[in-house]
Amino acid sequence: MAEPAIVVDHLVKCFGEVEAVKGVSFEVPEGRVLGLLGPNGAGKTTVVRMLTTLLRPDGGTASVLGVDVRRDPQAVRAEIGLAGQYAAVDENLTGRENLVLVGKLTHLDGDEIDARSRELLEQFALVHAADRLVRTYSGGMRRRLDLAAALVHRPPVLFLDEPTTGLDPQGRNELWGVIQALVERGTTVLLTTQYLEEADVLADNIVVIDHGSVIAEGTSTELKERLGATVVEIAMRDDDGAGRAVEALAPVGSAARDGKLVRVNVPGGAGPESMLEAVRIIDAERLDPATMVLREPTLDDVFLELTGHTTSDDDQGDE
Amino acid sequence: MTAVAAPARAATRVKRGHAGGDAVTMAWRNLLNIKRNPQLLVFATIQPVIFVVMFRYVFGGAIQGSLPAGQTYVNFLMPGIFVQTIVFGALTTGVGLADDLSKGLIDRFRSLPMARSAVLVGRTLADFVRNFFVVILMCIVGFIVGWTIGTNVWGLLGAIGIILAFSYALSWVFANVGLTVKDAETAQAVSFPILAPLVFASSAFVPVATMPSWLQGWARNQPVSVVVDAARSLTIGVGPTSEYVIKALIWIVGIIAVCAPIAVARYRRAV
Numbered sequence: 001m002a003e004p005a006i007v008v009d010h011l012v013k014c015f016g017e018v019e020a021v022k023g024v025s026f027e028v029p030e031g032r033v034l035g036l037l038g039p040n041g042a043g044k045t046t047v048v049r050m051l052t053t054l055l056r057p058d059g060g061t062a063s064v065l066g067v068d069v070r071r072d073p074q075a076v077r078a079e080i081g082l083a084g085q086y087a088a089v090d091e092n093l094t095g096r097e098n099l100v101l102v103g104k105l106t107h108l109d110g111d112e113i114d115a116r117s118r119e120l121l122e123q124f125a126l127v128h129a130a131d132r133l134v135r136t137y138s139g140g141m142r143r144r145l146d147l148a149a150a151l152v153h154r155p156p157v158l159f160l161d162e163p164t165t166g167l168d169p170q171g172r173n174e175l176w177g178v179i180q181a182l183v184e185r186g187t188t189v190l191l192t193t194q195y196l197e198e199a200d201v202l203a204d205n206i207v208v209i210d211h212g213s214v215i216a217e218g219t220s221t222e223l224k225e226r227l228g229a230t231v232v233e234i235a236m237r238d239d240d241g242a243g244r245a246v247e248a249l250a251p252v253g254s255a256a257r258d259g260k261l262v263r264v265n266v267p268g269g270a271g272p273e274s275m276l277e278a279v280r281i282i283d284a285e286r287l288d289p290a291t292m293v294l295r296e297p298t299l300d301d302v303f304l305e306l307t308g309h310t311t312s313d314d315d316q317g318d319e
Numbered sequence: 320m321t322a323v324a325a326p327a328r329a330a331t332r333v334k335r336g337h338a339g340g341d342a343v344t345m346a347w348r349n350l351l352n353i354k355r356n357p358q359l360l361v362f363a364t365i366q367p368v369i370f371v372v373m374f375r376y377v378f379g380g381a382i383q384g385s386l387p388a389g390q391t392y393v394n395f396l397m398p399g400i401f402v403q404t405i406v407f408g409a410l411t412t413g414v415g416l417a418d419d420l421s422k423g424l425i426d427r428f429r430s431l432p433m434a435r436s437a438v439l440v441g442r443t444l445a446d447f448v449r450n451f452f453v454v455i456l457m458c459i460v461g462f463i464v465g466w467t468i469g470t471n472v473w474g475l476l477g478a479i480g481i482i483l484a485f486s487y488a489l490s491w492v493f494a495n496v497g498l499t500v501k502d503a504e505t506a507q508a509v510s511f512p513i514l515a516p517l518v519f520a521s522s523a524f525v526p527v528a529t530m531p532s533w534l535q536g537w538a539r540n541q542p543v544s545v546v547v548d549a550a551r552s553l554t555i556g557v558g559p560t561s562e563y564v565i566k567a568l569i570w571i572v573g574i575i576a577v578c579a580p581i582a583v584a585r586y587r588r589a590v
Binding site for chain 1: 340341344345348351352355356422423424426427428429430431432433437588
C-alpha cells in the first residue's frame with residue numbers, strides 16, 4: 001500500500017494555558033478525502049493551520065507527502081493548496097488578477113499563469129466576472145474564487161477549512177460538485193466541516209474531533225452503523241416526561257435526552273418500523289409528546305452518542 | 320532559478336522564487352489596491368493641503384515673529400508639512416497589513432512557497448511609491464502658496480530624498496503596529512498617540528526655541544525634527560546642513576535596522 005499523503009501523529013498545540021489540540025493522530029491516503037468533523041472550537045482549524053505551516057506544532061509530528069511540516073515548511077507549501085472559511089481573496093483585485101497573483105507567487109511561467117487562470121475561471125463558472133473587482137462578487141462567487149486561487153499551482157494536496165460555512169444551499173451544492181470533480185482527478189483532500197451531511201457526501205473517511213481529541217474515526221457508513229442511521233426525535237412537554245420516555249423507549253434503540261428533547265438512534269432501514277414502535281410505546285405509557293419526527297442524524301446526534309453531550313453544551317471559547 | 324533537490328516524495332514542480340521577485344509581485348498587488356481606491360489617496364492629500372493653507376495663512380503671521388530675521392514662514396513650513404504628511408501616510412502601511420491579516424489574506428500568502436519577507440517589503444515599496452506621488456503633489460501646492468527654494472535643485476532633490484527615505488523607515492515601524500494589533504481600526508487608533516508627539520513636539524511647524532526648555536531636548540533630537548531640519552537646511556540654505564543630514568540618515572538607517580527584522584520575525588509567526 002502506498003504511503004499516506006498526510007500523516008498526523010500525536011499532534012499537540014497549546015495557546016497559553018489552553019491545550020487546543022491534544023495529541024491528534026490520523027492519516028489520509030493519497031487521492032482520498034478525509035473529513036475532519038467537529039463543532040466550533042473543537043480544534044479542527046488549528047490542525048489545518050499546523051498542516052499548512054501557519055502554526056508550529058508544540059508536540060507530535062505532521063507530514064505532507066513525506067515532508068515534515070516543521071523541518072521544511074517551504075517544501076510543504078509547494079505541495080499544498082489552502083482554501084478557508086474566510087474567503088481569502090483580495091477584494092480590490094479582479095478575479096483574474098487574484099489568480100495571476102497566486103500564479104506569480106508560486107513562480108509559474110507567465111504563459112502558464114495566463115492559461116491556468118483562464119482554465120480555472122472556466123472551471124469555476126467565473127468567466128463572466130473575471131475582470132470585475134472581487135468586491136462586487138456574491139458570497140458563493142468569492143468562495144469559488146478562493147478555491148480556484150488555492151489550485152493555481154496544481155497542488156496535489158488540498159486543505160479546505162469549512163469550505164461551505166455560510167453559503168446558501170445552492171452555493172453549497174455547487175461547491176460540493178467542484179470538490180468532487182477535483183477528487184476524481186486524484187487530489188488528496190482534507191476538509192473540515194461542522195456538517196455531518198457534508199462529510200457524508202464528500203469524505204471517504206471521517207475523523208470526529210471534540211475538545212482537541214479524536215473521539216471517533218471511520219467511514220461514513222461505519223459511523224452511521226455505530227450511531228444508528230436514523231433518529232426518532234421526540235420533544236416532550238417537560239423534563240420529567242422526557243426522562244420517562246427515555247426509559248420506555250429503550251427497546252426501540254439507544255435513547256438519550258437533552259432537556260425535553262428525546263433522541264432514539266435506530267438502525268438504518270428500520271426507520272418507519274421504529275417510529276411505529278415508538279408511537280405504540282408512547283401511547284401505551286400515556287406519555288404526552290409535543291412533536292415526533294423521523295430524520296437523518298446530524299453532528300449533534302453523533303456527539304450525543306459519542307460524548308453524552310451535544311455540541312451546543314460546549315463552552316465554545318476559541319475561534 | 321534552480322530546482323531544489325526533491326525532499327522525500329515532494330515533487331519539484333514549484334520553482335523556488337527569489338525574495339526580490341516576490342516583493343515586486345506584492346508591490347504590484349498593493350499598487351493595484353491604491354489605484355482601485357483613488358479616494359483614499361485623495362483624502363490622504365486633502366489633509367496636508369488644509370494644513371499648508373491653515374499654517375501659512377492662519378498661524379503663519381503669529382509664528383513669523385519667532386523666526387530668525389530674513390526667513391519667511393512659508394519656506395520654514397513646507398519641509399515640516401512634507402514630513403508631517405509622510406509620517407501620517409506611514410500609518411497606511413500598518414492599517415493595510417492589519418486589514419490583510421483580519422481578512423485572511425496573510426494566511427493565504429503564508430501558505431504559499433514565497434519569500435517570507437515579500438509581503439512586508441512589497442507593501443513598504445508600494446507605500447514608498449505612493450508617498451512619492453504625495454510629495455510631488457505637495458511640492459506643487461507649496462509653489463502655489465509662495466514656497467521658494469533658497470538653495471538649488473540639488474538641495475530640493477536631496478530634501479525630497481531624505482523625506483522619502485524617512486517615510487520608508489516609518490513604514491517598517493507601522494508594519495510592526497499592524498502585525499501586532501491585527502485589525503485596521505485598532506491600527507489607526509493605536510498609531511495616533513505615537514504620531515502626535517512626534518509630529519507636533521517637533522520643529523515641523525514652530526521653532527524649537529519657542530518651547531519650554533524641558534521639551535527642547537526631545538524636540539531637537541527626535542527623528543521628525545532631525546529630518547525636518549535636514550530638509551529645511553537643504554532647501555533654505557541656512558544651518559549646518561551636513562550635520563543635519565548625517566543625523567537624519569543615522570535615524571533612518573537605525574529605524575530600518577531595528578524595525579524591519581522585528582517585523583519579518585513577527586510576520587513569520589503572525590497568527
